[in-house]
Amino acid sequence: MTLAFDLCLMLLLVALAVWTVMVRDTMSAVTGLMGCGVLLALAWMRLAAPDVALTEAAIGAGLSGLLLIRAAAYEHATEVAEQAPRGTRPGPLATVSVVALCVGVAGLLVFAVLRLPIPAPSLAPQAVEHLEATGLGNAVTAVLFSYRSLDTLLEKAVVVLGLVGIWSIAPDARWKAPVRVAVVDEGPMSLLGRVLPPFGIVLGILLAWNGADDVGGAFPGGTVIAAMWLLALTAGAVRAPSATSGGLRAAVAVGPLVFLAVGVAGFWLADTFLALPPGATAKAWVIVVEVGLTVSIAATMTMLVAGPPGGGATG
Template sequence: MSGAFDLILCLMILGTAGIALFVRDALAAIAFFIAFGNLMGLAWLSLGAVNVALAEIAIGAGVTGILLILARARLLALGDPVHSGDTPTWLWLGAFAACTSFSVLLAATVLSITPESGLDRVVAPLMPGLGIENRVTGVLLAFRAYDTLLESFVLLGALVAVWSLAPARAWPGRPAEPRMADGQMHQVAGASGRVLLPVALVMAAYLVWAGSDLPGGAFQAGTVLAGGLMLAAMGGAIGLPRSDRPLLRAALVLGPLVFLAIGLGGIAAGGFLIYPKGLAKALIVTIEYTLFLSIGVTLALLVAGPPVADSPVPDAGGNG
């Protein structure tokens, strides 16, 4: 039964990926891309990689899907028909050859790794000292905390780069309103946003709390929160804030600054990002809760784009 399920899942993944690539209608391509992301999440789940599955579904299907929907809406508002044109045969063949070569190289690399060569035997003995059981969280927040700290600042820097694209007359305004102009789509998005935003907030808080011992964590929780925020904004349930709002900027920098402050405080315990004995779990949970808020708000604003001088409501209900 498991083999049959895996075979059907693989065929569905290949099928949705193929349709998303070759269909000419942009809306259909986005729908199949979102389906592809959810199926990939199921594939990771069947492999036991629950953390990766959560990230794939939240980012690959959720946040990226919303980003593509908004991009299509804004292109329609600019008069773009949002249809793919004829692609030369040589370009298809070249893309197929490149993807095939990369897939073979990736498969050969993965298959060459033996189970005994993993880091689990190194990480497992160190986990009791942290007071948590989720080894992914332990690696991200303790054993490679430098990388995670830098990633949080890189994400913040990406938003600053996006904001820098705003014209001088638009700063510090609001991003373009992502509300749906089509009546039915607006009603669906609005009703869904009002219901799902509180659910997303509760789910995100739970993912952070569970992330200490079970699959979850700040990044997965942040993407869930970002998806809820953008869906609510698309339905008009909430409005996007101005870029100079003090509370907004506090939410953006809270996670990275708390992470950095705890890291600096660890110098007294023996080194940068070294947790004092007996306080590791409490400090890791503190970092995760502040990071999830900053990640969620930052991702939502990255999807929304830079401030604009005028925020017309895009026609998301046109045919494309």
């Protein structure tokens, strides 16, 4: 029975992925991609990886989809006019070489996967073995904060850099204007933007708090809070902040800064950069970092979707 479900899921996933690549219209492709994200989240659940599933659903399907929808809506007007006329389309030689390249890459991937020894090499036993020393109950959080914390730190810094990139395309004249979110002034939206956020914010905090020992973490938690903020902004229930606001900038920066501070403190607490003392104190430090990161991710994700101040060059 579960085999039938898994097979259906796999077929759907591959079919939707192929459709997403083949479809001509950008908006349809984005819709397909978001559908793929939801199906992927289900697939991760079937692989017993709820943390990855949550992040995929929140970021892969939700947030990236939202960003791409905005881009697609902006491009939509010019897209039809710019369809290449017949003469400038790639000739048969180009088409054949592209197909050959794709088949070649896919073939190499299949070859590489089939060559993996059985059982596949895994660091999972070692990761679980030392879980107790990290003071954490969730192996994924332990990998993120205890084993590979440099990767996690850089990952958060990249997200902040992304926001700096988006803010930097705002024209000078509009730099001090509040970020512009399209307010949908309709009854149902006003209702949703006022009813859902209280529950959503509690859920986001719960996800972030649970991350140390159970399913969750700063990324899905922060993204859920960001979604609630966007909902309230779209409903016109809260005022949009300006990119020059000190509070907003502090919220964006606090996570990586706390992470960095704890990392530097590692020189004294343990023996090196980003090291944590073993046992229960390590958990306390991880929670401090997670709280900071949740605030930062919530603020950064909201601002990423909201776009450049004053609506940017798009007017």
